[in-house]
Amino acid sequence: MSSGDLEDFEAESELALYREYRDVYPMFRFAVETDQRFYLCNSVEVEQKSTATGQVYFEIQVEDAWIWDSRRTARFLRSARVTTFKDLSVEELASTTGPDFTALS
Numbered sequence: 001m002s003s004g005d006l007e008d009f010e011a012e013s014e015l016a017l018y019r020e021y022r023d024v025y026p027m028f029r030f031a032v033e034t035d036q037r038f039y040l041c042n043s044v045e046v047e048q049k050s051t052a053t054g055q056v057y058f059e060i061q062v063e064d065a066w067i068w069d070s071r072r073t074a075r076f077l078r079s080a081r082v083t084t085f086k087d088l089s090v091e092e093l094a095s096t097t098g099p100d101f102t103a104l105s
Helices: 005-029
Strands: 028-036 037-051 055-066 077-084 088-092
Touching: 005 037, 005 055, 028 055, 028 077, 037 077, 037 088, 055 088
Parallel strands: none
Antiparallel strands: 028 037, 028 088, 037 055, 055 077
C-alpha cells in the first residue's frame, strides 16, 4: 500500500465518520468534548475532583453515547467513564424539532 493509498483510505474513513455523525446527531441531547475524544450522548454527569497534590481533574460519566473515533468498529456505547486533566466542554444540543411557539399564540 502506497502512501497515497493510505491517505485516500484515511480521507474516506473521516468522510464516512462525518456522515455517520451527521446521521446520528439528532438522536442525542449533549455533546461532550475532551482533549482526547468527542462524544454525543443523552446523559452526562461531570464531577470535579483533585489529586492529593491539588491537581484538578474531571470524571465524566456518559450514557447512551456515540464516540467520534474512526478506528473503533463499535462507536455506540451504553456507558463510559472518562477522566481528563485538561479542558472539558459539555454542550446541550438544540432540539431537532425546533422551539414550541404554540403557547405564545
